[in-house]
Amino acid sequence: MRHLKWLSVLFIAVLVLSGCNGFTKGDSAKKDKQAEGEDGKVVLDFWTFWGSEIRRPVVEKIVEDFNKSQDKIEVKHTFVPWGDIWTKELASIAAGSPPDVVINDINATALRGEKKQAENLSKYLEKDDISGNFYEELWNATLYEGDSYGIPFNTDTRVLFYNKDAFKEAGLDPEQPPKTWDELWEFAEKLDVKNGDKYDRMGFYPLFGAGTDVWMLNADKVNFIDENDEVKINTPEKLDTLKWLKSWHDKYGDNNINSWQSQMESQQGNPFFSGDLGMLVQQPTFFTQIRDYAPDLNFGVALLPEKEPGNGNTSWGGGFVAEIPYGAKHPDESWEFIKYLTDKEAQEYWAVKNFDNVANKEAAETAAESDEFSEDGKMVYGLAVEAMPHTMLTPTPVVAPDFPTLINPEFDNVYLGKKTPEQALEDAEKKVQKLIDQNK
Incomplete structure (x- = not known):
């Protein structure tokens, strides 16, 4: 959002959609046939919005490396444009044929957990507790009622x-x-x-x-x-x-x-x-x-x-998580891929090749010293790593997911000279409190 970041508003609009068109029972049947490859491997469909000439080769190299690292799972990367990916994901969940892994907004993770749009990862984390690999603020943003519904992938700060x-x-x-x-x-x-x-x-x-x-x-x-x-x-x-x-x-x-x-x-x-x-x-x-x-x-x-x-x-800061959509056919195998995707090696590769902040702490710290960065690059990336412990997220509150639409106009009223700061904040608080009372 302009003030609370427009991205959260976009996700809120997507999350409340239901009964979306675009996926049919025929699509589901076709996907079931594709779920097992000719060699007996489980085939996973991994959705991202990374289609640029810079990012797409990087994510596809990570997928290729994972596929070569074991002989039971084959991941296929599907690029879905930024403006379509989450609407299509919700439609696929409603149709019973979701992708196996999807990259999604971190700040709305709890909301998707509450709406049963993402799988609860607690049973996997009981066996493989990887929560300590990530910045605490990022990890906490994935929790709904104490359980994680997505694993942090990349992030940012200011x-x-x-x-x-x-x-x-x-x-x-x-x-x-x-x-x-x-x-x-x-x-x-x-x-x-x-x-x-x-x-x-x-x-x-x-x-x-x-x-x-x-x-x-x-x-x-x-x-x-x-x-x-x-x-x-x-x-x-x-x-x-x-x-x-x-x-x-x-x-x-x-x-x-x-x-x-x-x-x-x-x-x-x-x-x-x-x-x-x-x-x-x-x-x-x-x-x-x-x-x-x-x-x-x-x-x-x-x-x-x-x-x-x-x-x-x-x-x-904000960022994205790797999550298993609710109803995915192969959650166990999806978990294995997500662990690889968010572990040090893949995260460091993503960080260095994209000059992007990653959620894995060890990978971020190692990337900051990469010989592939110029001295200026090391300076900036090192400062970004230093900033992460000071960086807060703004997770979408379940009790008022669309509240930014109420407060942003009040801020604008101040800058336009239509209201005093005192009046704008008083009005914004009343509107948000009313929204929470209605939702509860």
């Missing part, structure tokens, strides 16, 4: 990129990025180059690359709905954050913000590459754009600045 040459020009130490919100403002003021009502260079705008929710988590480390289903929207820390964000919006104004935002929609024309934007919050994978489109850029990376000294460098 870090601060900054232009070292712009720092030098503004009289700032390029080896000392801002550490607090106050320093962010101070550094931005020095980096700003104003030309009348316009800017030749903007120092920093916190909502480029990060939503309102990211900064609210950074401030108080509390989700909008906590683990006890208590609404935590209208709190002093979140109010301070919204006022702080509004001050940035007022500083630059709609015209400048919109102009810079439109430039950022072009990968090659990102104003950070040209030095027209001094600092930017982004995912670590943003490095691949720098590598490809601005290879000579002199930049640094840092943890998200903390609200005040000692408050912590909390960031936000």
Whole structure:
């Protein structure tokens, strides 16, 4: 979502669908015939949305390596486009012919467990407890009533990129990025180059690359709905954050913000590459754009600045899990493949070849030292690994799965000047509490 990440809203819309068309009994019968190969191997259908010229060969090499590693299971990779995969998966579950393994959104894992759209993995974890292989925050996001319904695969976080040459020009130490919100403002003021009502260079705008929710988590480390289903929207820390964000919006104004935002929609024309934007919050994978489109850029990376000294460098992340759809024909064999997919070797290969953050801690730490990365690549990936223990997720609450649609417009009302931060948070909390009461 723009603030709580649009991805969660997409998954919520998909999850509530029922009776979807597109799979028939004939499809199911055909799949049953294909479930056992001519050589007696169990054939698994593995669905992902990774069809790019970069990612598809990587996932298919992992599948090939798994198939060669044993003689009882053969995995076949099926690419299903991003906009279709989860709708088709739900339709296949309803038709009784789901894929054997699917890559799915981590933040909605508990919701799929509650709706019986994913298999409970507890019986496998009793025998093979691999939970300790992953970052705790990622693992906890897979749990519904204490049981896991998916195994973390890849993830992300948010870090601060900054232009070292712009720092030098503004009289700032390029080896000392801002550490607090106050320093962010101070550094931005020095980096700003104003030309009348316009800017030749903007120092920093916190909502480029990060939503309102990211900064609210950074401030108080509390989700909008906590683990006890208590609404935590209208709190002093979140109010301070919204006022702080509004001050940035007022500083630059709609015209400048919109102009810079439109430039950022072009990968090659990102104003950070040209030095027209001094600092930017982004995912670590943003490095691949720098590598490809601005290879000579002199930049640094840092943890998200903390609200005040000692408050912590909390960031936000998401990611994906490998799960067994409810009703899959070969769950035991699917589990064996998922273990391989999320173990160190496959995870490290994925991390290095895609420059992507992985959920397996040991694989991530090893990848950060890979000789396949440039020195800048090692710097960024190492910082990403450092950021993971400070990174929170926003799991979709079962009691209010679509609550972002209620609070995001309230944040927008503040930036548009239609409501005060106090009124917006009060209204957002009332709406979400009403939703929870209705659902319960």
